[in-house]
Amino acid sequence: MGYKVVVAGATGNVGREMLNILAEREFPADEVVALASRRSLGTEVSYGDKTLKTKDIEGFDFTGYDIALFAIGSEPTKKYAPIAASQGCVVIDNSSLYRYDPQVPLIVPEVNPDAIEGYTKKNIIANPNCSTAQLVVALKPLHDRAKIKRVVVATYQAVSGAGKDAMDELWNQTKGTFVPGQEVAPSKFTKEIAFNVIPHIDVFLDDGSTKEEWKMTAETKKILDPKIKLTATCVRVPVFVGHSEAVNIEFEEFLDEDEARDILREAPGVLVVDKRENGGYVTPKEVVGEYATYISRIRQDSTIENGINLWCVSDNLRKGAALNAVQIAELLGRRCLKKG
Structure with a gap:
């Protein structure tokens, strides 16, 4: 006996990927329903x-x-998630709305699976920010x-x-660069993104950081360890799909780069591609459509006592x-909603 699953926001980038992945991983669903806003009513999705x-x-x-996967943004989630939860359907929300709610677990299954038991408080589980999810998968082992004492991360x-x-804006600006008179002014971004990088994601906070940078700090602490200090600089780059991060980690005790490499090779959800030769590392273009978090460029940081750098x-x-x-x-099904 399988589950009855709802995907809310099924016509967006993430909603479509949710449907693809449910099918690819053969999630045990007896029924899958695709929901969207009224303006997208009747749109066909695969x-x-x-x-x-x-x-x-x-x-x-x-x-x-049984389960509703939400990919509709914070404002619609604020309206519809409590409705779904009150009707007995467990909401797994991709927006930032519930991530910092102490009564809502924030889960990366390879990192803090036990936290899922807390879903019963609101019948809601939060999905972390995209830049945080891959980072904590690498940090946990x-x-x-x-x-870990401290992490310094720059995102791409x-x-x-x-x-x-945003994807359309990059595409149109790229084309417009080569066709006189067809230049496209920034709309989704604050500056032109084609052939450029923008050190600004989300709104600025009083201390000069952006909310994206604050999210990485707050979420890493909630998911992994509140004692970890983390500082981030988040940058938008002209890549369609695939986030990259340059990560500097300071530990309480010495960790040799070879041992770090071996640990990561055995870690769930991680693939290590780390050869000290031309092309012996992974780039975002190569990971599109892949499940794993890829780690490269593992090396000792000689400027601090117990430091490692990685990509x-x-x-x-x-x-x-x-x-x-x-x-x-899947974790919820195994641990909490067993059927059959």
């Missing part, structure tokens, strides 16, 4: 070899459904071995993290969003 027509989320009755984040309109790359629409949500659903 689910494996099936085609689903979207239904209107407004007024949808979640009663009898190293933290277990040598205890793909435009797909800002949605389909971390993942498909942000997958591990950073849709895949992690489906993995949470």
Whole structure:
């Protein structure tokens, strides 16, 4: 006996990936319903070899459904998630709305699976920010071995993290660069993204950091360890899919780079590609459509007593969003919603 699953926001980048991954991983679903806003009503979306027509989320009755994967943004989630939860359907939310709520578990299954038991407080589980998800997958096995004191991370984040309109803007600006008179002014971003990098994601806070940088700090502490100090600089780059991160880690005790490499090779959800030769590392273009978080450029940081540097790359629409949500659903099924 399988589960009855709802995907809310099924016509967006992340919603479509959720449907793809549910099918790819053969999630045990007896029924899958695709929901969207009224303006997208009837839009066809793919689910494996099936085609689903979207239904209107407004007024949808979640009663009898087991799991709802939400990819609709914070404002609609604020309205619809409590409705679904009150009707007995467990919500796995991809927005930032519930991530910092102490009564809502924030889950990366490879990192803090036991926290899922807390879902019963609100019948809601939060999915972390895309840049955080891949980072903590890399940090967790190293933290277990040598205890992390501080992390300094610079991100190189793909435009797909800002949605389909952002991807279109990069595409149109790139074309416009080579066609006189067809230049495209920035709309989704604060400056032109084509052939450029923008050190600004989300709004600025009083201390000069951006909310994206604050999210990485707050979420890493909640998921992994509140004692870890983390500082981030988040940058948007002209890449369609795939977030990259340059990570500097300071440990409480010495960790040799070879041992770090061996630990990461055995870690769940991680693949190490680390050869000290031309092309012996992974780039975002190579990870599109992949499940794993890829680690390269592992090396000692000689400027501090117990330091390691590494390069971390993942498909942000997958591990950073849709895949992690489906993995949470799988974990929920194994531990809490057993059927049959």
